[in-house]
Amino acid sequence: MSDLHVVGHPFWAIDGVDKVMGRARYVGDIHLPEMLVAKVLRSPVPHARLARLEMAPALKMPGVVAAVCADDFFEHGSLGYPVKDAFVLAHEKVRYVGDPIAVVAAETEQAAQDGVRAIVCDLEELPGLFDVEQASMPGAPLIPLVPPLGKGNLVAEQIVRYGEPRPVLDGCEFVLDERYACNHQEHAYLETEGALAVPDEDGGVTVYANDQSPFINRDNLVMVLGIPPDKVRVIQAVVGGSFGGKDDIGYQTSAQVAALALKTGRPVRLTLTREESMLASYKREAMRYHVILGADSDGQLKAAKVEILADSGAYASMTPLAAWRASVHAAGAYRYEAVHVDTQVLYTNNGYSGAFRGFGNTESVAVIEQAVDELADRLGEDPLAWRLKNCLRQGDRTMTGALLDHEVGLTRCLEWVRQHSDWDRKRTAYARQAPQDIRRGIGVACYFHGSSLGGEGEDYATATLEVEDDFSLTLTSGLTDFGQGSRTVYTMIAAEALGVEPQRIHMPRPDTQISVESGPTVASRATMVGGNATQVAAKKLDGLLRKAAGDALGCLPGDVARFGEKYVSPSENALDFEEVVKHARQMGLVLSVRGRWQIPTIEWDFEQGTGKPYFCYVFGAQVAEVSLDTRTGHTEVLGVWAAHDGGRIIYPQGAAGQMFGGIAQGIGYALMEDMRFDRGYSLHTNLDGYLVPTALDVPPVDLKFIEEPFEQGPFGARNLAEPVMIATAPALANALAQASSYRRRALPLTHEQRVLGDPLLPPGSRQRCLTAMDLNA
């Protein structure tokens, strides 16, 4: 594939110039004449009945123009997928601290805040539920208005059934039976959630939102506003980071400002403060695992039984589907004879949880990669060599029994990190360290990660490509670029497939009136699914232009050769791109095409826990090295070595950026980021307490993309954005286990956890949370 001119070559982010110059306009940077500012009344308690809500006093405040609550929306603003259990604004009950109750629009922020304070809101507190283990106990407070499965606080159940592990485990020489926990994680995108709604002259509304999936946002708006689809337009604003975090909450904020804009006839903008964002937004699910693994006397892994409890918090959001992904990856990237997984997703009043990079597999890899390390240790085997012995190869069956019929670069990834980290020498040397204050450790973790949505839903994308009057090209996709660089990737793919200079291509952000519905921008699916759609469109347009070129050059379209942008006949007559376009137009050809690509049908039986969960997988391995001061617990990450097989790399700087950034988030997840609730109150309300890695917390990283080309991906690409983060936390936990000779089996391993076995955080503070929401205690 060395004949590629754009794909795989250095490239600048197409929106980079505006960003480095401070010119990119995020939602909070847009000021419109007559624009109103919105503020939200949020619940100060974790669980209560909404006994009385009077908006009238707010409307009497100077500067307040309008206010909305649940009653202003169709069916009280009920929304949510896959479980429709949430509301635009609280209906009948509040279920977590920060739950939005009402929104006020006013001339100034201060006036809006005064309006919020004037709302009469009586809450009758209900008993709270804060321990996921107690959620299914008899007598537990009931959180949902309607139990989705008719079974109290049970949100969803997910199972995997591959063979019968019990008899296999009974015959195993070595059995590991341990419990592990992973805590919540905050997305901490630098830009908080926001939306701006502008009323249209025809009674419709245009919403600029920093959401992940504008088409889903539009469909939700149509549903909760009760107006026809042609009256609602969603335009993707520049998004300041998302990582899975700007879905549901984005639909709520969009609906809130849209309703206010329709009510007032004026633009209305809402941007959350960091404190509001941290209290109100959803988190990575906290999960608890019970893992039983069995190996024979040769150290061959034979069977696994895994039970998972996922804390969904107040609403289902995406936790049922993240729990499914967690389930179908729970036993890791290894060969088994039998695996059962049983997962329960339960409501509590601990904020609420949803999608976050890795979507359940971050948690599963964090757990299973510690468990297999412990098992290898009990077998007396080197954990990396043991992984190489048991890990998935082409032709193997995964832990769900699915056949891996495509290229599997996992062993290459493991071997690369082994060699480049100097694993064999370090692991042996650190095992022989004399008892000393500063100790070192090195750990490994590997993973497989199902590409795209898999069994979660219909998996397609659509791109459009059109030649403009000035011979530039406009490319659209229904999938969103929230910073990960998908528009850059699409531009490169289109330029390559069409044989034009990338500078010719202009790619606006998604707009529901211009681009075409493509499902959600999630699951690291943009490059493969959206990239294929782009390639399909580019090839269609290429076909039209070759037809025109052949006609103009007097040869068959199939005989037209390309040199740069030129179209050349066998007799070596050449036409410029512009000339071919002009001729095509004279021929009456419409140079506007649409490309759609859909993942081949896969079948997962959710009832039986069997089937093929994904169309294909990506693989990877990481090694982390740490030093630990055993007196103080001070830990330094000395290095990370990371290899990922995501197929061919389209946009090298972007891919490396995903890897570096993913590793930093993994370091945060493992060692620093402690999003915790105490009786429903978040312990952190800003980035001064919730610590994310700085430039001084990330070590040198040596990375490698093992590019096993994937036949069905665009130019051989699969995907990488999420999976590149998931091995970091367990590799660090394993390195710390070697350094300290002790395993805590809970993430995050904060400084206090490492030294004292206690997070040593202040109790959850109602006062702090109330202050953070500008509410009087």
Next chain:
Amino acid sequence: MKIHFDLNGQEVEVEASASTTLLTLLRETLGLTGAKPACEVGECGACSVIVDGRVVDSCLMLAAQVDGRRVVTVEGLVAAQDGPNDLQQAFLDAGAVQCGYCTPGFIVAAEALLARNSNPNRQEIRQGIAGNLCRCTGYHQIVDAVEMTAARRRGYKSQGNRGGHAKDALA
């Protein structure tokens, strides 16, 4: 109250209340939205601007405090023809920009670092940008961009060339 100061090389005179922060003044009154609100407690550096050669969190500084001083924002760090300067270009070359929300703050912090240390090593660069949070990039490519720019600017200097508009703004 009335405040006079030098903003990106131009004298400005504006009205601001005693409680207005510099960030609000820049964004709301002066329409310069390159400095971003993100934590507004001085933790993340997204609102970084340079006041008399030092990086400050404009969310923590009152507008009144810049009276009579020199303020440089990301909008003031442009090259000729209104394009990116060499540091901004290096961010593009290195792939140091993803969502971009933190980027203006990093550009500003890196310019201030390079103004006081023309030859920083990677650890010094890390320290120089440690007051800025980025959630997307993991910082490596940002460090690369700053390192690359320092090397290029030392090259210009040895050739007798000027180090670009950015340094002039900070001089």
